[in-house]
Ligand SMILES: Nc1ncnc2c1ncn2[C@@H]1O[C@H](COP(=O)(O)OP(=O)(O)O)[C@@H](O)[C@H]1O
């Protein structure tokens with residue numbers, strides 16, 4: 001029987017030297033679900049995603065992607081994954097269509113020039129096919145990198161702060177693309193520190209801080225559960241409790257570096 005979870009992370013620990021960036025983190029992502037990892041800067045979001053992707057070896061815990069152990073069988077696990085990491089930057093001197101062709105090749109998805117142009121048409125970039133990737137705007141680059149992350153139709157897409165720096169239109173468009181991934185029955189694991197984003201796109205969220213998960217629930221249930229906490233009321237504004245109030249109350253007011 002196919003497992004309900006496309007991803008199960010259990011007791012994950014990631015260290016950099018003596019520093020424990022991720023400490024005993026557990027959560028799971030169901031098939032067809034958009035799951036958000038929320039946390040302040042330095043919380044351990046990117047480290048968690050990097051371990052799921054197999055880019056770094058965890059010091060402890062297990063990661064199962066689509067039934068495959070990501071540590072023992074990273075290639076099997078990676079076949080089910082599409083990844084858009086925070087620091088992804090493509091060869092800026094390549095033409096947009098070449099970037100697409102390159103990654104279609106890397107992912108083993110044969111595509112004709114017409115296929116590639118069709119993809120660019122879908123993301124409203126057909127006219128930019130012969131521009132260099134580096135000449136695209138931030139939002140346009142982001143669209144290309146998402147399309148590349150999903151070019152092989154992966155069952156789980158990892159997105160690390162994909163909307164940081166995007167204008168509202170591009171952000172909305174990305175949210176629609178994320179919904180479209182779910183409509184295909186696939187799942188998305190997204191990191192963000194935008195509460196609006198979490199409430200708008202995520203079915204469930206985990207709040208993570210100092211490398212630990214401190215709450216997992218639907219955005220609405222999380223607000224309802226903490227609505228009457230004195231710490232939440234103390235930080236709420238204009239008499240209305242939002243997910244951001246809960247987030248601030250749970251993670252503290254101190255600004256992170
Ligand atoms: N390569 C690295 N070497 C040492 N420390 C790192 C490295 N990458 C991340 N860290 C530290 O690990 C913690 C978690 O980082 P990260 O996972 O990038 O957090 P987030 O993505 O939530 O902002 C931070 O304190 C960060 O400074």
Ligand SMILES: [Mg+2]
Nearest residue numbers: 045046047086
């Ligand atoms: Mg990060």
